[in-house]
Amino acid sequence: MALTALEIYKLLPKTNCKDCGFPTCLAFAMQLAGGKEKIEKCEHASEEAKQTLGAASAPPLPKVLVGTGDRTVTLGDEVVLFRHEKTFYHPTAIAVSVSDALSEETLRERVRGISALSFERVGQALSVDLVAVRCESGDPARFAAAAASALATGGKPLLLVGPCAVLEAAVGVAGTSRPLLCPPPEETGNGARLAASGKLPLVVRARGIEGLAKALAIARTAGATDLVADPMSADALQAVADSVFIRRLAITHRAREIAYPTAFDLGQGFPQPFAAACLLVSKYGSLLVLDTADPAEIFPILTLRQNLFTDPQRPIQVEPGIYPIGKVTPSSPVLVTTNFSLTYFTVRSDVESAKTPAYLLIAECDGMSVLTAWAAGKFTAESIARILTESGIAEQVGHRTLILPGMVARLSGKIEELAPWRVLVGPQESSALPSYLRRLPPAAFAAAHG
Amino acid sequence: MTIPSAARCYPGRILSVTLPAAPGGTPVTVGGQNALPLVPEGDRPHRAAVGMEVGTGVCEPPPSLARAVENREKDPVSFAKACVEEWGAQFLFLSLSGCHPDGGGQTVSLGARILREVLTAVPCPVIVGGCGEEEIDAKLFPAVAEAAPRPVFLSYADEKNYRLVGGAAMAYGHGVVSWSPIDINMAKQINLLLSDIGVPAGRILIDPLTGGLGYGLEYTFSIVERIRLAGLGGDGMLALPVLCHLGDAWKAREAVEVSEPSWGDVVVRGRRWEEATGWACLAAGADLLVCRHPENVAAFRGMAWR
Numbered sequence: 244m245a246l247t248a249l250e251i252y253k254l255l256p257k258t259n260c261k262d263c264g265f266p267t268c269l270a271f272a273m274q275l276a277g278g279k280e281k282i283e284k285c286e287h288a289s290e291e292a293k294q295t296l297g298a299a300s301a302p303p304l305p306k307v308l309v310g311t312g313d314r315t316v317t318l319g320d321e322v323v324l325f326r327h328e329k330t331f332y333h334p335t336a337i338a339v340s341v342s343d344a345l346s347e348e349t350l351r352e353r354v355r356g357i358s359a360l361s362f363e364r365v366g367q368a369l370s371v372d373l374v375a376v377r378c379e380s381g382d383p384a385r386f387a388a389a390a391a392s393a394l395a396t397g398g399k400p401l402l403l404v405g406p407c408a409v410l411e412a413a414v415g416v417a418g419t420s421r422p423l424l425c426p427p428p429e430e431t432g433n434g435a436r437l438a439a440s441g442k443l444p445l446v447v448r449a450r451g452i453e454g455l456a457k458a459l460a461i462a463r464t465a466g467a468t469d470l471v472a473d474p475m476s477a478d479a480l481q482a483v484a485d486s487v488f489i490r491r492l493a494i495t496h497r498a499r500e501i502a503y504p505t506a507f508d509l510g511q512g513f514p515q516p517f518a519a520a521c522l523l524v525s526k527y528g529s530l531l532v533l534d535t536a537d538p539a540e541i542f543p544i545l546t547l548r549q550n551l552f553t554d555p556q557r558p559i560q561v562e563p564g565i566y567p568i569g570k571v572t573p574s575s576p577v578l579v580t581t582n583f584s585l586t587y588f589t590v591r592s593d594v595e596s597a598k599t600p601a602y603l604l605i606a607e608c609d610g611m612s613v614l615t616a617w618a619a620g621k622f623t624a625e626s627i628a629r630i631l632t633e634s635g636i637a638e639q640v641g642h643r644t645l646i647l648p649g650m651v652a653r654l655s656g657k658i659e660e661l662a663p664w665r666v667l668v669g670p671q672e673s674s675a676l677p678s679y680l681r682r683l684p685p686a687a688f689a690a691a692h693g
Numbered sequence: 694m695t696i697p698s699a700a701r702c703y704p705g706r707i708l709s710v711t712l713p714a715a716p717g718g719t720p721v722t723v724g725g726q727n728a729l730p731l732v733p734e735g736d737r738p739h740r741a742a743v744g745m746e747v748g749t750g751v752c753e754p755p756p757s758l759a760r761a762v763e764n765r766e767k768d769p770v771s772f773a774k775a776c777v778e779e780w781g782a783q784f785l786f787l788s789l790s791g792c793h794p795d796g797g798g799q800t801v802s803l804g805a806r807i808l809r810e811v812l813t814a815v816p817c818p819v820i821v822g823g824c825g826e827e828e829i830d831a832k833l834f835p836a837v838a839e840a841a842p843r844p845v846f847l848s849y850a851d852e853k854n855y856r857l858v859g860g861a862a863m864a865y866g867h868g869v870v871s872w873s874p875i876d877i878n879m880a881k882q883i884n885l886l887l888s889d890i891g892v893p894a895g896r897i898l899i900d901p902l903t904g905g906l907g908y909g910l911e912y913t914f915s916i917v918e919r920i921r922l923a924g925l926g927g928d929g930m931l932a933l934p935v936l937c938h939l940g941d942a943w944k945a946r947e948a949v950e951v952s953e954p955s956w957g958d959v960v961v962r963g964r965r966w967e968e969a970t971g972w973a974c975l976a977a978g979a980d981l982l983v984c985r986h987p988e989n990v991a992a993f994r995g996m997a998w999r
Contacts, residue, residue, distance in 0.1 A: 325922070327915040359955065364907060364947075456696050480996065483731045483976070488699035496697050518996065521969045522731065525914070525976035539957025542947065543906060543969040550911040551973070585909045592908065592944050674825070678795050 246296070248276040254292035255285060262286055278322070304493045307444050307469045307504050307529075309336075309373065309423040310400025316372045318471060318529040319504030324494050326555055334552040335523065336530045337544065338373035338402045340510050343380045343389035350389055353536065354396040360541045365559050365584055369545040371399070373423070375532045376413070377510075378405025383412035391416045402446075402532065404508075407433040414441050423471065423530075425506075431458045432465050439466030446506050446530075448473040452488055456501045471530060472503040479519035482507050483526050490527040510534030517544070524548045559584040560610035565634050566591070569600030573641040574688045576601045576680065578669065579627055580648055581608035581616045589673045597677035602640065606630050613648045624657030631662045642688040648673075700734035703727050703925035707932050707980075709739070710895055712784055712868065713844045718816025721784050723980040724934040727925065730978045742981045743993045744784035744820070745776040746940055749807050750791020750799055754985070755949035757963045761986050773811045780987035781994055784818040786848070786938070787811055792833055793824035801832045805840035812842055820846040820870060820898075820936075820983075827853070834858050838865045846870055849900055855883055859892045868896035870936060875902050875912045877919050877931070884930045894929065898936045898981065905941030905948070906970040913937065914977045921978035934980035942967040943985060968992055 252272035263284040265271040274280040275296065282288055282296040306320035316336045323329045339357045341350055354374055361370040374393045378386045386405055390413040394401055401422040403413050407430045413422070418441050425446040426434030438445035445467045449458035455474050462470055472489060476482035486505055493502035507523055509516040510532055517540055520531050524547050535541070553559055561582045567575075568591060580590050582605045594601050606626055608616035616622035631637070631645065643664045647655055649671035658666050667687065670679045709725035721742045728735030752766045765772050769787070776782040789804040791797040799807075808821055821837050823830035831854065834847055838861035849872035850858035862869045869892055873879035880899055887897055901917055904910045917935055924932030942948055948966035951959045964986045971982050971993055984990050 325915070325918055326911075327919055362956070452696055480731060484733055487729075487732045491699040491701075492696065496699065498696060501696055515992075515996070517965065517968065518972055518992065521972035522976050525973045526731065537957055537961065538955060539959075539961035540965055542956055542962065543965045546907045546947065547910070547969050547973055550907065551914060553911055555911070555915060585904070585912065588908045596944070678793075678826075681795065 246276065248273040251275050251296065254288070254295060256287045256289075258287065260287065303497055304490070304502055304504065305470075306333075307423075307471055309402075309421060309444055311419075311421050314398065314400055315421075316400055321490075321527075322494070324490060326551060330554040330556065331552050333529070334548050335528045336372040337520075337541070337548070338375040338530065338532045339371050339536050339541070340375040340377050340404075340532055340534050341389070341393055342377050343382075343386045343405075345389075347388070347392060350392055351396045354393050356536050358397050358399070360536060360538055360545075362538075362542050362545060364546060364549060366562065367549060367559075369542075369549055371541065371545075373400045373402050373530075375402040375404055375425075375510075378403075378409045381406075381409070383409045386410075387412040387416045390422070394420055402530075404532075406430060407437055410434065411437055414443065418443065425473075428458065428475065431461050435462035435465035435467035438462075439468070444469035444471060446471045446473050447503075448475050450475045452485065452492075452501060455489075459500060459503065470503050471506045472501065473506040473508065476507060478513075479515050479522055482509075482519050482528075483522040486523055486527045504529035506530040506532070508532045520544050521547055525551060558610045561587040561605055563605045563607040563630070563634075565636055565639065566603040566605060567600070568594045568603055569598070571600045571602055571639075573639065574685070575599075575640065576646055576683065576688055577604060577636060577640060577642075577644065578602070578646040578676075579604040579606060579630070581606055581611055581613055581622050583608065583610050583612045583616070586612050586673075590676065593673045593676040594680065597680040599680040599683075601680065602636060604630055604634060604636060604645075613650045617651050617654075622651060624654045624661055627654065627658050628661035631658075631664055640688070644687050700732070701729070703735065703927075705925045705927040705929070705932050707921075707924055707934060708894055708929075710868070710898060710934050712742075712818030712820070712846060714818050715812070715816035715843050718818070719783070721818045721981075729921065729925070730975060739980075741975055741979060741993070742783045743781075743990050744786055744981065744983050745780065745782035745987070745990060746786045746788060746938070746983050746985050747773050747776060747811065748788050748790050749804065750793070750797025751795075752790075755943055755963060756951075757949065757960045758943060758985060760960070761964070761988065769807055770810045770814050773815050776987075776990075777815045777817050781990050782817070782984075783994075784820065784981070785811070785815065786820045786822060786983045788822040789824050789833060789837070790822070791824070792829055793826050794829075796824060801829065801836045804833055805836045808837050808845075809840055809842060812845070818845070820848050822848045830854065831857055835861045838862060838867055841865065841867065844868065846896075846898060848872070850883060850887060852879065852883060852886075855886045856890060859887045859890045862896070863891055868898065870898045870900045872900045872902065875904070875909075875916045877916055877923065880916075880920060881923075881928070881930045884933065888930070894933065897933050899931070899933050900936050900938070903937040903939065903941055903970070903974060905939070905943070905945050906966050906973070907945050907947055908941065910970055910973055914973055917974065917977035917979060935978055936981040936983065937971070937974040937979040938983045939967045939970045939974070939989070940983065940985055942970040964988055 655666035846868035848870035
């Protein structure tokens with residue numbers, strides 16, 4: 244169990260020597276309790292303190308790395324059950340499968356298709372993380388060639404699914420890329436020895452949580468250390484129940500024997516794979532294998548993952564600047580709001596539904612909403628006047644009329660003093676924008692004269 | 694080796710709430726569980742319920758959705774019948790959006806008449822939504838509360854209008870959907886205010902505001918989880934069923950854009966966009982979903998809920 248700041252404080256020298264950089268031992272203890280500092284910063288801590296704290300601060304869910312270099316995929320290493328308690332750190336990894344029974348050219352085409360599953364949203368690139376190579380040929384040489392080809396064509400880390408004999412052949416050609424090995428459940432021991440000899444990560448498969456705990460013990464005994472647990476759930480609801488229980492056992496019960504990242508194979512006839520993928524992205528799945536490479540299905544799954552793995556303490560921000568909405572003209576209205584992504588998207592979608600083309604100016608506000616940014620002194624008459632002059636909006640429109648969020652109506656006078664713009668106070672709520680915009684007289688945005 | 698059970702016990706239990714039906718229809722009861730969603734713990738007497746949204750006035754669904762509903766959304770009464778009889782909706786959310794000046798500017802009495810016609814045409818439970826324009830809704834809610842020949846739920850009561858909506862509901866025996874903008878404190882506050890004016894807790898549903906996939910869904914996800922954990926933790930004012938509208942999913946450009954071939958077929962993508970929104974809401978703890986795509990009603994109802 245994690246230690247409280249007071250429990251940690253009792254283990255420290257209590258001399259307030261400040262050598263760690265904090266004013267008191269208690270202040271340092273609070274940092275340790277929050278996981279923000281390491282005990283090594285205290286040169287005077289006893290061995291006992293270091294050991295106790297080291298064990299307590301070991302992550303409740305171990306980290307498993309797959310692949311190498313900047314494509315490395317991190318599984319596990321989470322500390323909470325609910326994202327509002329802190330955040331989730333390592334997004335559910337998505338693997339899309341290819342079969343080694345495909346012809347060489349078809350296989351390459353399929354891998355290129357998987358690589359093309361890349362989407363940009365809110366300034367982030369969303370893509371599939373791994374290529375899963377399934378052995379359907381039973382032929383070690385063919386499987387090894389397929390693995391080598393998938394690696395060369397896609398450049399993504401590999402999940403190798405097949406019996407140990409073919410995995411061994413593939414490790415021979417692709418082992419340095421640190422693939423994740425996935426032998427069948429009856430070959431856990433051999434698979435673990437293969438993984439141990441190549442220092443590779445391994446998926447341990449067994450039905451149910453009890454069975455999985457036994458299989459994981461076999462793999463550990465055989466020397467494998469980087470383990471991922473697949474409870475071989477039969478359907479979406481079983482999968483999500485297994486996923487929740489394994490995560491709870493890891494985080495709440497600290498049951499080390501089952502505390503591993505989880506994998507779910509949602510291909511090969513798994514019922515309702517799309518539903519299962521959405522539920523497992525929502526509820527703790529560490530790695531999902533899908534047979535579909537349809538962008539119409541992968542895009543929503545990756546977007547859901549992006550949403551839920553956003554740090555709730557640090558909202559996604561939108562780049563400050565000018566955002567034209569619809570077919571804008573020099574007489575289109577100009578609105579201003581903050582760069583909090585939810586604010587931006589809400590205002591944007593309300594302006595879109597007004598069907599009035601408009602310019603949306605986004606001010607730099609550290610990702611805060613209008614009222615919060617105003618209260619924090621980030622969304623001020625000065626910052627709005629600055630964006631009016633620096634963004635270049637004056638060159639894009641002929642008028643000088645700005646629509647200000649109703650929540651900060653009080654800024655209007657000061658803005659008019661600071662910039663040669665007239666300010667109209669818009670609605671308090673973004674949802675009222677459609678009717679507000681439609682009722683604005685076009686004369687409000689006629690070209691400014693003189 | 695013995696693995697401890699990860700099933701948990703909670704001091705609280707979500708209140709059962711029944712959405713009444715007419716004779717010949719099936720009432721919908723949700724809540725009643727002392728468990729988190731999707732896990733085998735505690736007991737869960739009722740499944741999540743799946744309804745569909747019926748609009749009035751100007752309805753302009755995106756083309757792929759219009760095709761899925763066979764362009765029948767223009768006539769609310771026959772659309773309501775299709776939702777229930779053909780597509781399997783267990784309840785309807787009748788949005789009187791047509792009473793909004795931008796939605797067709799229908800009169801309050803026309804709105805009330807459409808409600809009466811829908812209630813006569815289908816026996817299933819109905820939640821009636823206002824048009825969103827404060828002044829019009831102030832007349833609309835009392836009018837529909839009086840006009841409804843059987844109990845419905847009025848959606849929604851917020852910080853400003855809870856007296857009006859709660860009062861109208863109490864006078865005619867209706868239920869209330871309490872709305873708050875992704876804010877657990879406000880959600881509790883509205884429920885307290887409704888209780889203070891005498892609305893029984895067993896006739897309140899929580900609408901936490903549902904952001905569509907990619908557009909704030911994560912805020913809804915976390916607020917629904919927090920509301921549910923608080924309710925199971927014993928906070929009676931939050932131990933109520935949660936209703937999520939999936940309609941916002943269709944406002945996402947990604948759900949409806951046709952000119953992005955690398956995003957895949959818009960017909961599949963739009964439906965999946967709404968479906969993904971719904972699964973996330975269910976995983977967080979939603980008890981009622983309001984869909985717009987008929988196939989998603991089937992997807993959510995077809996899950997082999999245990």
